[in-house]
Amino acid sequence: MFILNKFISKIEKDFGYPLHTQKWIFGKSFATNEEASLATYGITASGCPIFLYILSTSIEATNEKANDDRDFSSNDDIEKSKQNFTMNGLPDDATQSAGETSETGDEEDDSDESESDSDFESVDNDSDASNSVESASNDIAEPEKANSLQKTYRELVELDDKDCVANVEPFECVICLSEIAVGNGVVLRDCLHSFCRDCLRDAIHYTEEAVVKCPFRNHEYSCDSCLQDREVKAVASPELYERYLHRSVASAESKSTKSFHCKTADCRGWCEYDDNVNTFPCPVCGHENCLTCQAIHENMNCKQYQDQIDLEAAENEDAKKTKEYLDNMLTAGDAVRCPQCMVIVMKKWGCDWVKCSMCQTEICWVTKGPRWGPAGRGDTSAGCKCMVNGVKCHPKCNYCH
Known part of the structure; x- marks a missing residue:
């Protein structure tokens, strides 16, 4: 709460003007109660007009009783009082004293000059006093502004912690x-x-x-x-x-272009795989899927599983469908037989380099043959001989090397 007495004390401390020489006007009212808040006088926001008049010692001494006894209970009296001041805060009679020569004598002339000079001095410092009032108001307002910002921040944090925002009005x-x-x-x-x-x-x-x-x-x-x-x-x-x-x-x-769904019936498990991964242990059903065969054949390797499919295809309907599926993959070029162990190998994605999960032979997908010669990796005496002398193994080679 902003108390008028705080401003009066600050003006006295900063500029040396005694309390009884300060006359405050808020709007069209003189401030008569120094213990009242600014809100009492209608000062509730920044930009409200505040007028401070500083009385000289001589004026205060001669007119102290008149000022104390004056009653500003009506708006008419206030308007009449304000008419005694010019736009720059000078009393009319003070202006006349400064501009005219008195005919009653030098002593009276000197007295008028003294009063006029004092009035001019008070007017010159009026702007500084107003700036001081504004500074004091800002100093008092800063803590309240900080508290308001802290409150708003806490409300935003609490709102963000809620899962959904409820309506605050119908x-x-x-x-x-x-x-x-x-x-x-x-x-x-x-x-x-x-x-x-x-x-x-x-x-x-x-x-x-x-x-x-x-x-x-x-x-x-x-x-x-x-x-x-x-x-x-x-x-x-x-x-x-x-x-x-x-x-x-x-x-x-x-x-996802690299997804594999578990082959267990009605299982929701699936994964994204890398090219060098050949098995997928499903975390939902617990079965291990073979990514090479695209099937579940636990307790059997890929060759045993594919041989069993060939044997059971004539009698078992499911085995027959699986064999037809593998044959169609070979025909469409989506699978190849390993040149070493003849296990069907499928390329999951990526480049034309694949590796048999059974015998670990490196295969060139586009030529459907071994990537390297008999000595293994780096032997270019046989295999697809890709990039030997800077020549690709096949016009459609997609980086088998």
Whole structure:
């Protein structure tokens, strides 16, 4: 709270003007109560007009009783008082004393001159006094401004910690047209559109995409913002949120070019693999998948599994379908037989260099033969001889070396 007495004391301390020589005017009212707050006089914001008049010692001595007894209870009296001052704060009679020569004698003339000079001195310092008042006001306002900023910051932190933002005023849901009371709706963080919880829950339920878009639509545009994951979790039931997560994972799998889905029936496990990885132990069902054969053949290596498929194809329908699948891969060029052990090898992605998971032979995919000669890596006496003398092994070679 800003008390007038603080300003009066500061002016006395900084400029040496006694308390009884300071006359304060707020708006059209003289300040008569030094213990009152500025708000009492209507000073509630920066920029409000404040007038400070400094009385000279001679004027104060001769007119002290008149000033103390003067009653400014009516606006008419205040207006009459203000008319005695010019725009620069000089009394009219002081101006006349400075500009005219007295006819009553030198003594009276000197007295008038003394009073006029004192008045001019007070006016010259009036600007400095006003600046001091403004500085004092700013000094007092700084702690309150800092407290206000701290309070706002705490409110923002508390709001960010909440999973969803509740509405602070009633509104009409644009989907169901129901009147939603304070706290019963949700304000989306990204776009600030408001909906009731039931309509948002339905939007999550019927959305087929991995992300849930804001359901706001009108004749002008449709909102492209999306619900945040924590907003979905706060609005949806546990079962609905689980479905939302599975939908997101399935979408990520379908967009990945290096994904492999577990071959166990109805298993949701999948992975993203590197070119030098040949097995995928599924964390969901616990079975180990062979990425080379694209199948599960635990307790058998790739050759044993493929030989078993050939033997059972005539009698076992599943084995027959698997054999047809492998044959089609060979025909389409999506798989090759290892030139060393004849196991079917599939290229998962990347360059034309592959390695047999059975015998560890390095294979050139485009020539379907060994990459190196009999001596192994670095032997260019045989194999595809890629980049020997700067020549590729095949026009369509995709970096087998």
